[in-house]
Each structure stands twice: as C-alpha cells, then as structure tokens.
Amino acid sequence: MLSTRPPPLTPPAERKPGGRRAAGLVGALLLLLAAAALSLAVGAKPLSPGEAWDGLFHADSAAYPIVHDMRLPRTVLGLLAGLALGLAGAVMQALTRNPLADPGLLGINAGAAAAVVSAISFLGVTSFTGFVWFAFAGAGSVAVLLYAIGGGSGATPVRLVLAGAALNAALFSYVSAVQLLDTASLDRMRFWTVGSLASAQDYTVVRVAPFVVAGLVIALLLARPLNAMAMGEDAARALGADPGRARVAAIIAITLLCGAATAACGPIVFVGLMVPHLVRALTGSDLRWLFPYCAVLSPALMLAADVLGRVVARPSELQVGIVMVVAGGPLFLYFVRRPLGRTAAS
Numbered sequence: 001m002l003s004t005r006p007p008p009l010t011p012p013a014e015r016k017p018g019g020r021r022a023a024g025l026v027g028a029l030l031l032l033l034a035a036a037a038l039s040l041a042v043g044a045k046p047l048s049p050g051e052a053w054d055g056l057f058h059a060d061s062a063a064y065p066i067v068h069d070m071r072l073p074r075t076v077l078g079l080l081a082g083l084a085l086g087l088a089g090a091v092m093q094a095l096t097r098n099p100l101a102d103p104g105l106l107g108i109n110a111g112a113a114a115a116v117v118s119a120i121s122f123l124g125v126t127s128f129t130g131f132v133w134f135a136f137a138g139a140g141s142v143a144v145l146l147y148a149i150g151g152g153s154g155a156t157p158v159r160l161v162l163a164g165a166a167l168n169a170a171l172f173s174y175v176s177a178v179q180l181l182d183t184a185s186l187d188r189m190r191f192w193t194v195g196s197l198a199s200a201q202d203y204t205v206v207r208v209a210p211f212v213v214a215g216l217v218i219a220l221l222l223a224r225p226l227n228a229m230a231m232g233e234d235a236a237r238a239l240g241a242d243p244g245r246a247r248v249a250a251i252i253a254i255t256l257l258c259g260a261a262t263a264a265c266g267p268i269v270f271v272g273l274m275v276p277h278l279v280r281a282l283t284g285s286d287l288r289w290l291f292p293y294c295a296v297l298s299p300a301l302m303l304a305a306d307v308l309g310r311v312v313a314r315p316s317e318l319q320v321g322i323v324m325v326v327a328g329g330p331l332f333l334y335f336v337r338r339p340l341g342r343t344a345a346s
Contacts, residue, residue: 092254
C-alpha cells in the first residue's frame, strides 16, 4: 500500500550552512564599513563620527579638506588593494592546491616590485600610469615562470613553494641592490617598497580601480571551474570545466590584481596568505563563498592595519606593510595551530 504521508522536509541542519554563510557575509560587509569609518576618522587630527560625516558630505565643513583630500583616497585605495591581494591569494591557493600560496610569498609581488623599481631607477618613471604597466609585466612574468619552474600541470605544493621562495629572494635582493646603487631613486622608493597607503591620490584610485574590478570579475567567474579542478582534471572535464583555460584565466586575474595593488601601494605581503585561511573557518572550501568573503574581509583587514599604524606611532605612523607583517604573523600562527583541523573537515 502506498504511503499517503507527505515527503519529509529538508532537515534544518542541511539548510543552515547557506543561511549562515549569507548572514556571515552581511556581517563581513558591516565590519568593512566600520573599518572604512575608522579610516576616515583616525589620523594625525582625530575626527569624531559627526565631524567625519560632515567632512564627507558637506563642503562647508572644516573637516571637508581633511576627509576628501587625504583620508578618502587613502581609504578607497586601501579597500581596492586589500581586495586585490586577498582575492589573488585565494585564487593562487585554489589554482595550486597549496595553502601556503600567496602573492607576497611566492614572488608575484616581488616581480611587480622589481619591474617598478627598474622603471624608476633606469627609465625615470615617476607616475602611477607608468608604474602599473611595468607592475603587470613583472607580476605576469613571475606567475608564468613560477608555474613553469614548479612543474606546470604536474606542479606539487612543495615544488611551488620552493620555486616561489627562490624567486622571491632573488627578486627582492635585486630590488635592494638597485636601491643601494641609485641613491637618487632611494628616497622615491623607500616608502613604496615597504608597502604604504600614505601617498594615495584621487588619480591613483581612479586608475587602479578598473584593473582591480576586472580581476575581481574574472576571479568570481573562476569559482566553479576551480571547484571542479579540486576533484582532479578528469573530473573537472567531466563536469564541463576546461582546466587549461581556467589556468590561463587564473594567471590573468592574479596578474591584474597583484600588478594593480603593487603599482599603487608597493609590495604588501601576508594579506593573501592569512585571509583565505581565516575565511575557510567560516565558509569551508567552496570557492563560490570563499572568494566573496575574501573580497570583503581582505580590505577590512588592510584598513584596520592602516589605522593601527596611524595610532601606535603618533605623531608619526607605521606603514601598512610593516603592520601587516608584525600584527598578522602571530594571528596566522594561532589560526594554523587551532581551527585549521576543523576547517579541513568542513
């Protein structure tokens, strides 16, 4: 006899993950807004929330020049650079299947830095318009070289890490040598090479934004193919993904994101390594959620580090690249020792 009972509803435990992830993404957006508000309010001249609001929207406010001429470009540039570096790190980790992959540790940022420093020292380039094309060339060349040295389609995480470490050391040694030999260019490069948002200008933001947006769009479109490639190339092809095309698109996305961020701010490390690990504790390994989370939480981390650098060394300030290394290292080590096991199981 056929049962007339209705089919059971989907258990709540199966419906919760998507809802939790969506709610978490909203919370991450609120955290980013809070970091942006602090970035507008905190500086050599602290502003109250009301003063920062008036300076943002009212041209007759005394805080208007401070907010619009100095802090707003710096905040937007920090948002764009943080998004670019965090998302580039997530794409690299997914492409190489290596949790240690990061633009700063595997030589991508170093390649962009070496190209920009060469342009400054040997060609006299001083503008962002000139920097960005050299940064793209350097980042793209190192990305391709890293993939080739690491073994191409047969690359292993260990080989990629070793190849990236060697390239990173060699390129930053070159950057240091150029700076020492060209004292006239040293002053122009010294803040840029440690990673800084302090020199942000409106034109820098306007010119870097299209490249970051293009890299963001490509990365988000890669979420499904890279998810499929995590199961192996044969499985990916069976699911309709093209691994070769996905690799090329991933290298383009990494080059756009890293090249733009490095040209605008200098070689800032650690963002692309730490944030994807933190995000996996919230989203698991599904890149359709991991990439958007990284795109939101990475700029929040970048802006928070920049604000911290303004506070701890008043009336001077620490560059954001230094703060990221000093403050981020212990947090990353704590995360690796504690929640990583649970994340891997998700």
